[in-house]
Each structure stands twice: as structure tokens, then as C-alpha cells.
Amino acid sequence: MTDRAAKLQSAGVYQRSTIRDVAARANVSVTTASRALNGTGRMSEETRERVRTVAAELDYRPNSIARGLVQQRSFTLGLLTNDTYGRFTLPLASGLSAAMADRGVSVFLSAGEYEPESLTLNLRAMEEKRVDGLIIAGKRIDRGLPIDLPPLGMPVVYVYAAAPEGAVSFVPDxxxxxxxxxxxxxxxxxxxxxxxxxxxxxxxxxxxxxxxxxxxxxxxxxxxxxxxxxxxxxxxxxxxxxxxxxxxxxxxxxxxxxxxxxxxxxxxxxxxxxxxxxxxxxxxxxxxxxxxxxxxxxxxxxxxGLPGLGRSAGLALLDLIDGKPVEPGVRETPCQxxxxxxxxxxxx
Amino acid sequence: MTDRAAKLQSAGVYQRSTIRDVAARANVSVTTASRALNGTGRMSEETRERVRTVAAELDYRPNSIARGLVQQRSFTLGLLTNDTYGRFTLPLASGLSAAMADRGVSVFLSAGEYEPESLTLNLRAMEEKRVDGLIIAGKRIDRGLPIDLPPLGMPVVYVYAAAPEGAVSFVPDxxxxxxxxxxxxxxxxxxxxxxxxxxxxxxxxxxxxxxxxxxxxxxxxxxxxxxxxxxxxxxxxxxxxxxxxxxxxxxxxxxxxxxxxxxxxxxxxxxxxxxxxxxxxxxxxxxxxxxxxxxxxxxxxxxxGLPGLGRSAGLALLDLIDGKPVEPGVRETPCQxxxxxxxxxxxx
DNA sequence: CTGAAAGCGCTTACAG
DNA sequence: CTGAAAGCGCTTACAG
CATH class of the missing domain: 3.40.50.2300 (Response regulator)
Structure with missing residues (x-):
């Protein structure tokens, strides 16, 4: 146990097992452990199974922060909205986060009504967290957010809001x-x-x-x-x-x-x-x-169908992030x- | 420029400047740059200013993922709720995220009604993101979430929901x-x-x-x-x-x-x-x-006063995370x- | 007052 | 099929 681990543990902080613990216990290298857990590389089925069993025994949870650092992805999205009323945002957010959770992606929520400074602060916090992309949601389809967003340097999808030329956006039909x-x-x-x-x-x-x-x-x-x-x-x-x-x-x-x-x-x-x-x-x-x-x-x-709208927007954003081609323009999704x-x- | 940077840039990916860029341009070590930016350590006011100016010029945004990895903190909270209705959750979440953004903390939202599997998935995603703590919000003060949470190994604060013995919770008075x-x-x-x-x-x-x-x-x-x-x-x-x-x-x-x-x-x-x-x-x-x-x-x-409730809960959670003493029990906050x-x- | 070095927990060329 | 090593971008003892 390292000094830090000992210190943390004595401070009552719950100490998670790392991939090194898993590798050691399974008698493989960290490389192999990583590949076994991620389903990449080729190795004997037996090895892969052994690693996975050990991981389960140790209740191993991969540290997506560490992974994010090397892969240059945070598996994280930001949802920026000026609707604090909840009428549109929450159904949309729940559809979005459900679809994203299936893919290991979590979503940051920043809701602020008429408070540009607050939105700006939230946006900055998200930039520092290196969100992979942004969903911008409004409360009417012909208005954007009340702030001019700075150049973001990341993919953005608009939902239930006005979008700039060439952007990807979703609105109900x-x-x-x-x-x-x-x-x-x-x-x-x-x-x-x-x-x-x-x-x-x-x-x-x-x-x-x-x-x-x-x-x-x-x-x-x-x-x-x-x-x-x-x-x-x-x-x-x-x-x-x-x-x-x-x-x-x-x-x-x-x-x-x-x-x-x-x-x-x-x-x-x-x-x-x-x-x-x-x-x-x-x-x-x-x-x-x-x-x-x-x-x-x-x-x-x-x-x-707001949850579906959130879901569609999220999936499009994921495609954008993965560099897949996404047709720009306004997508009008069917209602019921x-x-x-x-x-x-x-x-x- | 490293191979990776070159590859990313040619792929059209916007490349952020790092603390090394700032340090190099300001003619200081990375150590000093870090300290200048964080306001820690002692150094000449002139050096600190110079570093900060350079950082601004480069539009430097500290990578909180990297920081999180070394500090073992993600500056991230999870908000888990089964209210997808929006009536309670959104005002609460907006108060929470506003107060947190001031402190550089972002909040993940996971809203799922009656879908234990979905909540579980979201929770797991948050665990992997190493959220520093969790806010659990319900839609009535005498019920918890519809799932039994596994032992979480992180601080939790309850809002507008039933809380286990010894927990910290907030409800309206x-x-x-x-x-x-x-x-x-x-x-x-x-x-x-x-x-x-x-x-x-x-x-x-x-x-x-x-x-x-x-x-x-x-x-x-x-x-x-x-x-x-x-x-x-x-x-x-x-x-x-x-x-x-x-x-x-x-x-x-x-x-x-x-x-x-x-x-x-x-x-x-x-x-x-x-x-x-x-x-x-x-x-x-x-x-x-x-x-x-x-x-x-x-x-x-x-x-x-739901935004205030969210704010109070967030601040209490931050204290818990910082290891400050927080009186357990139910806090009844005044209404108007x-x-x-x-x-x-x-x-x- | 300042810096070189180690290390956070992973992934991924590269080599065997 | 498997592993040693480098490195993602920071912070922080430790040393000077």
C-alpha cells in the first residue's frame, strides 16, 4: 500500500481498487488487464475470464478520469438551458441521460434563467471538465440562449432552440x-x-x-x-x-x-x-x-415526445463527437x- | 508539437493549450506556472502576473480531469432523482448548479422515473466518473428512491426525500x-x-x-x-x-x-x-x-424556496467532501x- | 523564490 | 498471446 493510500484509508476515505490491483491478483500485466476488461486485443478466453472475475471480486470500477486523460475524452456531455421552469427541460434531460447512461456517458446540467453570468460560469466549469460536447436547449424554437456563446471548440447540438446556420438541431414537427x-x-x-x-x-x-x-x-x-x-x-x-x-x-x-x-x-x-x-x-x-x-x-x-427529442439529440451529438458524418440542419421529429x-x- | 497533437489538429480537432505551453511562454517551470495560476506558493508578484497574463493570452483552461487525477477529486457532483416531472427537480437543480458553478463544481443529472435499472446505470456511470459526492432528491419527504443504493463510499446529502438514520438531509419546514x-x-x-x-x-x-x-x-x-x-x-x-x-x-x-x-x-x-x-x-x-x-x-x-434548498444541500455536501464536520439530521429550511x-x- | 521529478490510473503504440 | 514503457496534463513533496 502506498503512503497516500494509507493516509487516505486512515482518514476514513474509502479506497477503490485500481487496475493494478486487478492485474496483480489475476497474475497478468496491467496491459493485459486493461485489454481484458475493455474487450480489446486478442487473448485466451481463459485469461479474459479470469481478469473479469477478479475485477468483479474486487468490485473494480475503472477510473474514467484516468481513462479520459489518455483518450482525450471525458465521456461527459453538458446540457445548457435557460428553462428553469422545468416544463421542457426535465423530460428532455431524462430522455437524454437515460440514453447516454447506456453508453457510459454522463451529463452535466446547467440551468439558469436570465442569468448570463451564471450560464457563463457553468460553461467555463464544463470547459474545464473537458466535456466532449454540448446540448443547448431553449424554451422556444425561435430563440437561442440569452448569452452569446464564445467559440466552443467542441461539437454542439441544439434542441428546442434556434440554431446558427449549419448547426445540427432538433425541434418537434x-x-x-x-x-x-x-x-x-x-x-x-x-x-x-x-x-x-x-x-x-x-x-x-x-x-x-x-x-x-x-x-x-x-x-x-x-x-x-x-x-x-x-x-x-x-x-x-x-x-x-x-x-x-x-x-x-x-x-x-x-x-x-x-x-x-x-x-x-x-x-x-x-x-x-x-x-x-x-x-x-x-x-x-x-x-x-x-x-x-x-x-x-x-x-x-x-x-x-420530449424524452425522445433529448435522446435523439444526444445520439447525434455522440456521432459528432466520434467524428461520424452528421447532416447539418433542422431535424423535425414526429409528435403524437x-x-x-x-x-x-x-x-x- | 507532438505526433498526437499534429494528428488531432489535422483531424480538425481544436487543440487547447496546456500548462506546459503557458510555462514555456512565460519562461518559468511548470511547477511555478501551476502555483502562479492556483495562487499557491510564494513568488514575486511580477512572476505571478506574467504567468497569468500569458495564460489569458493563450486562453488557457486548466484541465480539471488531469487535476482531478492527482488530487483525487473530480470537482463533480451527482444529482440523482426519481422526479422526472420537473416540478421539484428543476428549481432545485438550478439553485444547486448555480451555487456549485461559483466554486468550480459541476453537477451530473440523473433523472429517471420508476426505472431502477436506469438509475443504477446512471449511478455506475457517476461512480466511474468519481463524483465527489451525491445529492439524492425525491418527490416526497417520506420516501426514498425506488432503488436500494449500494454502499456508495462517498458523501451523500438528501433533499426532499426520506433519509437513512444519521444522514444529512434538507426538507422544507x-x-x-x-x-x-x-x-x-x-x-x-x-x-x-x-x-x-x-x-x-x-x-x-x-x-x-x-x-x-x-x-x-x-x-x-x-x-x-x-x-x-x-x-x-x-x-x-x-x-x-x-x-x-x-x-x-x-x-x-x-x-x-x-x-x-x-x-x-x-x-x-x-x-x-x-x-x-x-x-x-x-x-x-x-x-x-x-x-x-x-x-x-x-x-x-x-x-x-427550492433553489435555496438545492443550494444549501450542495454547500453541505461540499463541506462533507472537504471533511468538515456537518451535523447529521434533518434540516428544515424556512419557506415564504x-x-x-x-x-x-x-x-x- | 524556483524547479526537476514522481506520480495520479489508465491506454496504447511498440516489441517480443 | 503477452508485457514493459511512455505518456495524457496536471499537482506536490522534496531539494536547492
């Missing part, structure tokens, strides 16, 4: 998702379909509106009035539905730009005695369960319609 | 927060104060109920009926309020166990023409803004009442 939602309504026999959504300066709002229009066009239907753009809030949905009632122009279906708007819409109708889904069908967007499950009736809505009861689809 | 909420109501002249909350088998529900009782007792008031325990949902709040109306026993204030319940309560009253806050004041718990801001009127509620309009406090 808002337009097709919207089209699918509206088609669902059409398939249930609705033909006066309105759209209430978020602010027009959000690209997501524009894409969803466009999906709504094109599904109607394909079916030979006219939009029921213009789309009503405003805040992504319940209040917006509530007031707009209220206004429809007052004007006597209630449609037979409403496609909403998000679940909160849908919630407000349903509340307003319920309050006024308009029945959902009998009189008017409602679809949301996001599948944010605290809303989608809490509406009466439960909300049919679009799930953006989650059918509950707000359209009457399950009553048939 | 539910009982005093509840007491403060109820005192607020009493201070506004309310004296028939009911309590609607989550399932009784949640410790958080029991603590909040107990805070409600003791605030009333201190003020010489009787509880308005027994606490109504059930799900943490809007539906529970809605139905219970509805039942109060039907029974003709509407109190003049309701302290709710969370914001969702409060939301349901307010909706039911509004629907029945009972005015909030004029006829009945409502307080929630969580300060979950999508709910607390969306109720009409906006909700007065308790903020648990956020006054909005559902109690009429701002109308005075």
Missing part, C-alpha cells in the same frame, strides 16, 4: 402535429374548426396555425374565422371562448395552441352550459399532464396525438 | 410554513378556517395539517371541521368546496395543502357565486406559478408566504 390534430377532428365529423393559440411572434404558434390551415384545406374546409393569437394562457382561452359564446358563433371544434389555452376554453364553455365534446370538441397541444388530465373531460392533445375524451372519439 | 399561512388568514380577521389537503399518508400533508391546528390553537380558535384529506388534485378541491356549499357550511377561509387543490376550490366557489376573497379567503401551498397565477384571483401561497389576492390582503 409542430406543423404536422397540428395537421394531425385537426385531421382527427375532421375524422370525427367536425367541420367548423377554430384555432386559438399563442403570440404570433412565436414560430411554434405560426407553424401550428399553418398546420391547422393545411389540414382544413386538404379536407376542402374553410377555417372557422381567423386564428386568434395571444398569450399562451388559460385566460386567453377563457376570454376567447367567452367572446365566441357572446357573439353566438360557437364552432363545433377548437384546436388550441397549448393545453393551458384549451383548459381556459373548456372552463368557459362548461360555465356557459356548452357541452364538451358533444357541442364542441377541443384539442390541446403539449400533453402537460397536470392540465390535460385535470380538464373535465380529460384533454385530447399532442405529445411532443394522445386521444382522451375532449373530442368524443372514445364515445363511439 | 412544512409545519411552520402552514402555521404562517394560517396566521396570515387570522391576521386578516378570518376565524372559521378550514383545511383541504392531500392524502394523509403523506408526511407533508400531516405536517401542514398540524401547522394549521397549532396556528388556530395559538389564536384560541377552533378548526372549522376536520381536515379533509384526499388526492393532491384540483378535483379534490373542487368537490370538497362543492360539498361545503351544498351543506351550507362555507367557512370564511380555507388553507389548502397545495395550489392545485386551491385552484379547484376557487373554481367551485366562483361557479357557485361565492366570492373569493370577499366571502372566503384561500391560501395554497407550492407557489407553482402556472396555477398560482392562473387562478382568479391570483393565489396567495407558500413558496418552498407569497401574498397575492386570494385573501384580500392587498385590498386594504
Amino acid at each position: 409542430d406543423e404536422n402535429a397540428a395537421r394531425a390534430a385537426v385531421r382527427h377532428l375532421i375524422g370525427l365529423g367536425r367541420n367548423r374548426i377554430a384555432h386559438i393559440t399563442g403570440p404570433e411572434d412565436f414560430k411554434a404558434a405560426r407553424l401550428r396555425e399553418s398546420g391547422w390551415r393545411s389540414a382544413l384545406r386538404e379536407a376542402g374546409l374553410a377555417p372557422h374565422g381567423p386564428a386568434v393569437f395571444s398569450a399562451w394562457t388559460e385566460a386567453h382561452g377563457f376570454q376567447t371562448a367567452r367572446a365566441m359564446i357572446d357573439a353566438g358563433g360557437v364552432p363545433d371544434a377548437i384546436f388550441c395552441g397549448n393545453d393551458q389555452i384549451a383548459r381556459g376554453v373548456i372552463d368557459a364553455f362548461t360555465l356557459a352550459g356548452v357541452r364538451v365534446p358533444q357541442d364542441v370538441a377541443v384539442v390541446g397541444f403539449d400533453n402537460w399532464e397536470v392540465f390535460a388530465q385535470a380538464t373535465r373531460p380529460p384533454l385530447t392533445t399532442i405529445d411532443m 396525438l394522445v386521444v382522451r375524451e375532449s373530442c368524443g372519439a372514445n364515445d363511439v | 412544512d409545519e411552520n410554513a402552514a402555521r404562517a399561512a394560517v396566521r396570515h388568514l387570522i391576521g386578516l380577521g378570518r376565524n372559521r378556517i378550514a383545511h383541504i389537503t392531500g392524502p394523509e399518508d403523506f408526511k407533508a400533508a400531516r405536517l401542514r395539517e398540524s401547522g394549521w391546528r397549532s396556528a388556530l390553537r395559538e389564536a384560541g380558535l377552533a378548526p372549522h371541521g376536520p381536515a379533509v384529506f384526499s388526492a393532491w388534485t384540483e378535483a379534490h378541491g373542487f368537490q370538497t368546496a362543492r360539498a361545503m356549499i351544498d351543506a351550507g357550511g362555507v367557512p370564511d377561509a380555507i388553507f389548502c395543502g397545495n395550489d392545485q387543490i386551491a385552484r379547484g376550490v376557487i373554481d367551485a366557489f366562483t361557479l357557485a357565486g361565492v366570492r373569493v376573497p370577499q366571502d372566503v379567503a384561500v391560501v395554497g401551498f407550492d407557489n407553482w406559478e402556472v396555477f398560482a397565477q392562473a387562478t382568479r384571483p391570483p393565489l396567495t401561497t407558500i413558496d418552498m 408566504l407569497v401574498v397575492r389576492e386570494s385573501c384580500g390582503a392587498n385590498d386594504v
Whole structure:
């Protein structure tokens, strides 16, 4: 035992076995032990097995810091986001870290809202840790982070955020998702379909509106009035539905730009005695369960598949890191319609 | 330039400068460069300055992997959680990572719901990265993670989760927060104060109920009926309020166990023409803004200060890692009442 | 005040 | 099929 090991142990620090311990116990060189454990090189099956058994006995955990130093890789990724709200980031991060863990890669999280200094500090800490690459996630698809990143000298993949020219990025396929939602309504026999959504300066709002229009066009239907753009809030949905009632122009279906708007819409109708889904069908967007499950009736809505988005981004980043060719550009990943009861689809 | 450097550079890999580059350019030994950069050792101010200037010129970033290898520290923490929902984890993680970044420490996130294998894999990846310590976060204060952690051989701090005997853990001070909420109501002249909350088998529900009782007792008031325990949902709040109306026993204030319940309560009253806050004041718990801001009127509620909780836990973990004495046990951190309009406090 | 040397725990040419 | 040696980029006794 070295002096250091003795000192650490007497200080109560748990001392891990190293590859030298494994090699010694298995009567092979460190070289052979390394190769046996990593499945590289050629050696007798017997030797490889013996080394592995010994490693298991010693509960050996390779020190990826040491490995990283020689391989010039840290097996580590950074996830940088300005969404501290959690709505997007956590599902995304969990999909990402699950996929990465399978490959021995861990991910650093740096979440900071509106605090450029904090993001910068986190970024610097990650640079010093020599992360192999970076995932940059936002909270809207047409905005980047609130800081100008310095030249990073490492691969970067963008998710749910605006990306610079030539970068690799992933966003949900808002337009097709919207089209699918509206088609669902059409398939249930609705033909006066309105759209209430978020602010027009959000690209997501524009894409969803466009999906709504094109599904109607394909079916030979006219939009029921213009789309009503405003805040992504319940209040917006509530007031707009209220206004429809007052004007006597209630449609037979409403496609909403998000679940909160849908919630407000349903509340307003319920309050006024308009029945959902009998009189008017409602679809949301996001599948944010605290809303989608809490509406009466439960909300049919679009799930953006955020964990899958995180996973895809991570895998693309890994390819980039490995120097594999990755087509630059914006990848639009498919979303899924989650059918509950707000359209009457399950009553048939 | 070494062969490796040449090869990497020709492969388009950005090559960082090392401490040797800095030392050479500043005409000092690597030893001196290291000491100058770290502020250790004694040397002329002039030398130290010169080294630092050169480091800045070369945009030198110390390789914390190499440093970690010799110092047997990775300057890295793991955050393990089974809350993929995001409600608790992300605010907590952002407070944690901000506080850690200030100290050059980065945090790995592993979030996995109900997937023991995934958590195990992530944990193993973190062990191999030699994280200096672990933060284990849950989604209720009386449950641990769904996996039995193997002996970890590293410091651990628990947050918002059950902790084993003798461990260091942090939870919000539910009982005093509840007491403060109820005192607020009493201070506004309310004296028939009911309590609607989550399932009784949640410790958080029991603590909040107990805070409600003791605030009333201190003020010489009787509880308005027994606490109504059930799900943490809007539906529970809605139905219970509805039942109060039907029974003709509407109190003049309701302290709710969370914001969702409060939301349901307010909706039911509004629907029945009972005015909030004029006829009945409502307080929630969580300060979950999508709910607390969306109720009409906006909700007065308790903020648990999750970023601060994450920060405190991180600092305690750092102390543990540094071998400083840390008192074991459960630390109950103070919460804050956020006054909005559902109690009429701002109308005075 | 400054530096040469050893070493952290691995991987990987290179040699046999 | 196997191993001795060099080296990844730092820090830190030890020596002067």
C-alpha cells in the first residue's frame, strides 16, 4: 500500500481498487488487464475470464478520469438551458441521460434563467471538465440562449432552440402535429374548426396555425374565422371562448395552441352550459399532464415526445463527437396525438 | 508539437493549450506556472502576473480531469432523482448548479422515473466518473428512491426525500410554513378556517395539517371541521368546496395543502357565486406559478424556496467532501408566504 | 523564490 | 498471446 493510500484509508476515505490491483491478483500485466476488461486485443478466453472475475471480486470500477486523460475524452456531455421552469427541460434531460447512461456517458446540467453570468460560469466549469460536447436547449424554437456563446471548440447540438446556420438541431414537427390534430377532428365529423393559440411572434404558434390551415384545406374546409393569437394562457382561452359564446358563433371544434389555452376554453364553455365534446370538441397541444388530465373531460392533445427529442439529440451529438458524418440542419421529429375524451372519439 | 497533437489538429480537432505551453511562454517551470495560476506558493508578484497574463493570452483552461487525477477529486457532483416531472427537480437543480458553478463544481443529472435499472446505470456511470459526492432528491419527504443504493463510499446529502438514520438531509419546514399561512388568514380577521389537503399518508400533508391546528390553537380558535384529506388534485378541491356549499357550511377561509387543490376550490366557489376573497379567503401551498397565477384571483401561497434548498444541500455536501464536520439530521429550511389576492390582503 | 521529478490510473503504440 | 514503457496534463513533496 502506498503512503497516500494509507493516509487516505486512515482518514476514513474509502479506497477503490485500481487496475493494478486487478492485474496483480489475476497474475497478468496491467496491459493485459486493461485489454481484458475493455474487450480489446486478442487473448485466451481463459485469461479474459479470469481478469473479469477478479475485477468483479474486487468490485473494480475503472477510473474514467484516468481513462479520459489518455483518450482525450471525458465521456461527459453538458446540457445548457435557460428553462428553469422545468416544463421542457426535465423530460428532455431524462430522455437524454437515460440514453447516454447506456453508453457510459454522463451529463452535466446547467440551468439558469436570465442569468448570463451564471450560464457563463457553468460553461467555463464544463470547459474545464473537458466535456466532449454540448446540448443547448431553449424554451422556444425561435430563440437561442440569452448569452452569446464564445467559440466552443467542441461539437454542439441544439434542441428546442434556434440554431446558427449549419448547426445540427432538433425541434418537434409542430406543423404536422397540428395537421394531425385537426385531421382527427375532421375524422370525427367536425367541420367548423377554430384555432386559438399563442403570440404570433412565436414560430411554434405560426407553424401550428399553418398546420391547422393545411389540414382544413386538404379536407376542402374553410377555417372557422381567423386564428386568434395571444398569450399562451388559460385566460386567453377563457376570454376567447367567452367572446365566441357572446357573439353566438360557437364552432363545433377548437384546436388550441397549448393545453393551458384549451383548459381556459373548456372552463368557459362548461360555465356557459356548452357541452364538451358533444357541442364542441377541443384539442390541446403539449400533453402537460397536470392540465390535460385535470380538464373535465380529460384533454385530447399532442405529445411532443420530449424524452425522445433529448435522446435523439444526444445520439447525434455522440456521432459528432466520434467524428461520424452528421447532416447539418433542422431535424423535425414526429409528435403524437394522445386521444382522451375532449373530442368524443372514445364515445363511439 | 507532438505526433498526437499534429494528428488531432489535422483531424480538425481544436487543440487547447496546456500548462506546459503557458510555462514555456512565460519562461518559468511548470511547477511555478501551476502555483502562479492556483495562487499557491510564494513568488514575486511580477512572476505571478506574467504567468497569468500569458495564460489569458493563450486562453488557457486548466484541465480539471488531469487535476482531478492527482488530487483525487473530480470537482463533480451527482444529482440523482426519481422526479422526472420537473416540478421539484428543476428549481432545485438550478439553485444547486448555480451555487456549485461559483466554486468550480459541476453537477451530473440523473433523472429517471420508476426505472431502477436506469438509475443504477446512471449511478455506475457517476461512480466511474468519481463524483465527489451525491445529492439524492425525491418527490416526497417520506420516501426514498425506488432503488436500494449500494454502499456508495462517498458523501451523500438528501433533499426532499426520506433519509437513512444519521444522514444529512434538507426538507422544507412544512409545519411552520402552514402555521404562517394560517396566521396570515387570522391576521386578516378570518376565524372559521378550514383545511383541504392531500392524502394523509403523506408526511407533508400531516405536517401542514398540524401547522394549521397549532396556528388556530395559538389564536384560541377552533378548526372549522376536520381536515379533509384526499388526492393532491384540483378535483379534490373542487368537490370538497362543492360539498361545503351544498351543506351550507362555507367557512370564511380555507388553507389548502397545495395550489392545485386551491385552484379547484376557487373554481367551485366562483361557479357557485361565492366570492373569493370577499366571502372566503384561500391560501395554497407550492407557489407553482402556472396555477398560482392562473387562478382568479391570483393565489396567495407558500413558496418552498427550492433553489435555496438545492443550494444549501450542495454547500453541505461540499463541506462533507472537504471533511468538515456537518451535523447529521434533518434540516428544515424556512419557506415564504407569497401574498397575492386570494385573501384580500392587498385590498386594504 | 524556483524547479526537476514522481506520480495520479489508465491506454496504447511498440516489441517480443 | 503477452508485457514493459511512455505518456495524457496536471499537482506536490522534496531539494536547492
